[in-house]
Amino acid sequence: MTSRTSDTNHDAATLAYTLRLGDNALVLSQRLIEGVAHGPELEEELANANLALDYLGQARMFYTYAGELEGEGRTEDDFAFFRDPGEFQNVLLVEQPNGHFGDTIVRQVLFDSFYLLQLEALAACNDKRLCEIAVRAVKEVRYHLRHASQWLVRLGDGTDLSHERAQASLDELWRFTGELFSGDEIDCAFRDACEGPDLGAIVQAWRDSISTLLAKATLEMPADGWMASGGRRGIHSEQFSYLIGEMQQLPRNHPGASW
Amino acid sequence: MSNDWPLFEVFIRARSGLSHRHVGSVHASDAAMALDNARDVYTRRNEGVSIWVVPSVDITASDPQDSDALFEPAADKVYRHPTFYEIPDDVENI
Numbered sequence: 001m002t003s004r005t006s007d008t009n010h011d012a013a014t015l016a017y018t019l020r021l022g023d024n025a026l027v028l029s030q031r032l033i034e035g036v037a038h039g040p041e042l043e044e045e046l047a048n049a050n051l052a053l054d055y056l057g058q059a060r061m062f063y064t065y066a067g068e069l070e071g072e073g074r075t076e077d078d079f080a081f082f083r084d085p086g087e088f089q090n091v092l093l094v095e096q097p098n099g100h101f102g103d104t105i106v107r108q109v110l111f112d113s114f115y116l117l118q119l120e121a122l123a124a125c126n127d128k129r130l131c132e133i134a135v136r137a138v139k140e141v142r143y144h145l146r147h148a149s150q151w152l153v154r155l156g157d158g159t160d161l162s163h164e165r166a167q168a169s170l171d172e173l174w175r176f177t178g179e180l181f182s183g184d185e186i187d188c189a190f191r192d193a194c195e196g197p198d199l200g201a202i203v204q205a206w207r208d209s210i211s212t213l214l215a216k217a218t219l220e221m222p223a224d225g226w227m228a229s230g231g232r233r234g235i236h237s238e239q240f241s242y243l244i245g246e247m248q249q250l251p252r253n254h255p256g257a258s259w
Numbered sequence: 260m261s262n263d264w265p266l267f268e269v270f271i272r273a274r275s276g277l278s279h280r281h282v283g284s285v286h287a288s289d290a291a292m293a294l295d296n297a298r299d300v301y302t303r304r305n306e307g308v309s310i311w312v313v314p315s316v317d318i319t320a321s322d323p324q325d326s327d328a329l330f331e332p333a334a335d336k337v338y339r340h341p342t343f344y345e346i347p348d349d350v351e352n353i
Contacts, residue, residue, distance in 0.1 A: 043296035043300055046300050
């Protein structure tokens with residue numbers, strides 16, 4: 001294998017992986033923004049808005065890097081606003097609707113606990129740019145996880161009603177956790193080419209941290225059943241098309257607009 | 260729901276070595292969440308490095324109606340101020 005080929009492989013693997021990171025962050029950001037003006041309290045809405053902005057910032061960094069790797073002049077806006085729903089490769093978990101407060105918190109906990117581990121592993125990979133982004137994002141996501149975990153404990157170990165609803169949210173969303181760890185060719189290619197995250201190593205750490213947290217929240221970890229998948233192949237749920245439609249309609253209707 | 264969350268006063272220290280200053284208040288379900296809420300509401304623009312939250316009910320404040328009796332007598336006691344010492348030239352730091 002000439003070094004040219006391995007460079008191309010390295011770049012292709014990095015590009016595919018980076019786009020997925022950007023997609024996860026962007027979709028989750030869009031979902032959280034939908035929660036502004038619908039939160040239980042003003043302070044929670046500010047928290048949600050801060051979280052959404054953090055994810056949006058990460059998406060921008062990932063997309064900008066992806067545009068450079070691709071080398072075809074696509075900007076972050078092109079990736080965010082001018083791709084069709086089938087081209088987004090985010091995991092299904094982040095596109096789940098906000099539902100009630102318990103649904104949002106459970107979704108955040110399940111994703112952030114995985115994302116934190118993924119970012120910590122990325123901070124040790126051999127792609128310099130992704131390392132830098134990861135080091136910065138880790139601090140943000142550490143706070144996100146802390147905030148969501150505190151809420152989960154209060155909801156789970158709260159009143160009968162909050163406990164029942166939190167458990168129901170957990171049971172509903174558990175089926176989207178399998179996709180986080182079922183690595184496909186893109187994950188393997190990136191892991192091999194760039195010393196990227198090893199999902200096999202991460203999944204046990206994730207299970208441990210989740211089970212500790214659930215115990216504290218007096219919630220039961222659901223049994224592993226059928227796991228949903230397809231997000232990373234561009235096959236999304238119906239509500240995803242509404243999310244993308246709302247997000248993209250302004251730039252698509254007025255391409256090139258600025259203010 | 261908002262009637263049930265207690266009020267907390269928030270104090271932020273801008274840089275190490277300075278004092279915590281009162282910047283406002285937040286509602287929160289309890290003290291730990293009050294820290295998070297204060298972080299989200301009052302440190303968005305890099306205002307600080309340390310947060311204190313205190314339940315508002317734990318703050319005892321002076322009554323404005325008593326301010327005459329509490330504070331005016333000190334206004335004309337100039338001998339209490341440390342301004343009558345002449346510092347010799349050789350003393351650099353005091």
